[in-house]
Amino acid sequence: MSKIIIKSKISSSNFNMTTTNCFGIKKDDKITYKDKDCMVNITLTKNSIFINRENEEKKIKLKFEAGNKCAGNYIIKDLNIKIDVFTITKDIKIGKNKLFIEYELYVKDEFSDVFIYTIEWSDL
Numbered sequence: 001m002s003k004i005i006i007k008s009k010i011s012s013s014n015f016n017m018t019t020t021n022c023f024g025i026k027k028d029d030k031i032t033y034k035d036k037d038c039m040v041n042i043t044l045t046k047n048s049i050f051i052n053r054e055n056e057e058k059k060i061k062l063k064f065e066a067g068n069k070c071a072g073n074y075i076i077k078d079l080n081i082k083i084d085v086f087t088i089t090k091d092i093k094i095g096k097n098k099l100f101i102e103y104e105l106y107v108k109d110e111f112s113d114v115f116i117y118t119i120e121w122s123d124l
Helices: none
Strands: 002-012 018-027 030-035 038-044 049-054 058-064 069-076 081-094 098-107 110-123
Touching: 002 030, 058 081, 058 098
Parallel strands: none
Antiparallel strands: 002 018, 002 110, 018 030, 030 038, 038 049, 049 058, 058 069, 069 081, 081 098, 098 110
C-alpha cells in the first residue's frame, strides 16, 4: 500500500470540468481517494475498470470495458431508490500512473451525456 497524490478531472458536454487535487491510497490495482464529499474507489482489472462513488446521499457504481455496454446503478439513499444505468466505453487508456476514460452514460435506457474522466497519480 502506498500513499499517492491524485489529480482527477471529469467533464461532459453539459457540465463544466471538475478538477480534484488530493491525496489517496493505492494498493495493488485499487485506488481510493476522497473527492470533496465522495469516497471514490477505482479497481483496475485485466479487462475492466470499476468506479464506485459514495457519500451520505448517493452511491453510483460504474463499469467500463473497451467498446462494450456495461451495467451499473445509481442509488439515492434517503429515498431508497435504485436507478439502472449503463455505460458505453468509447475510449479507454490505462498507463502506469494514469487513466483516461471517455464514455456515454445512459439512465434507464435514455442517453444522458458523454463524459471524459482522467486521473493521474504519483507517489507521495
